[in-house]
Amino acid sequence: MLYTPKKMRKKIILLFLFFLPILWQEVKAMNDTTAVATTPFDYENVRNYIFSNLVYPKQAIAEEIEGTVRIHFTLMQTGEIDSVWIVESVHPLLDAEAMRLIGEMPRWKPLYVNGQPISLSYEIPVIFELLSDTLNLK
Numbered sequence: 001m002l003y004t005p006k007k008m009r010k011k012i013i014l015l016f017l018f019f020l021p022i023l024w025q026e027v028k029a030m031n032d033t034t035a036v037a038t039t040p041f042d043y044e045n046v047r048n049y050i051f052s053n054l055v056y057p058k059q060a061i062a063e064e065i066e067g068t069v070r071i072h073f074t075l076m077q078t079g080e081i082d083s084v085w086i087v088e089s090v091h092p093l094l095d096a097e098a099m100r101l102i103g104e105m106p107r108w109k110p111l112y113v114n115g116q117p118i119s120l121s122y123e124i125p126v127i128f129e130l131l132s133d134t135l136n137l138k
Helices: 043-053 058-062 092-103
Strands: 010-013 067-075 081-088 111-113 116-118 120-132
Touching: 043 120, 058 092, 067 092, 081 092, 081 120, 092 120
Parallel strands: none
Antiparallel strands: 010 120, 067 081, 067 120, 111 116
């Protein structure tokens, strides 16, 4: 089943298991004085971006739709996000929000190996979960 309806009102908690690299190399983030972006691509910064910008769709709340959307993307040598697609779909409402969120990520400080910027592919599971006792839909 792609989503699990609940019978009682629920509060929203976005649980988030963070990025699992598809291709992992020994990566060393180095200071890059030529980069436009100054925020390093790391767990804390990306997590903060997700938590600050994710919006649980109102219709998904009303219909009590939950699930985990797995998104693939590539962090390019320039620090930009590219090649975004859904690996595991849940529901069109949650899928669209996860795609929007990743697609609108800011430009990050690139990752470096041996002094050279690299591209790296990731999968991020974005978990949409409704838990009881704080959802007050009128």
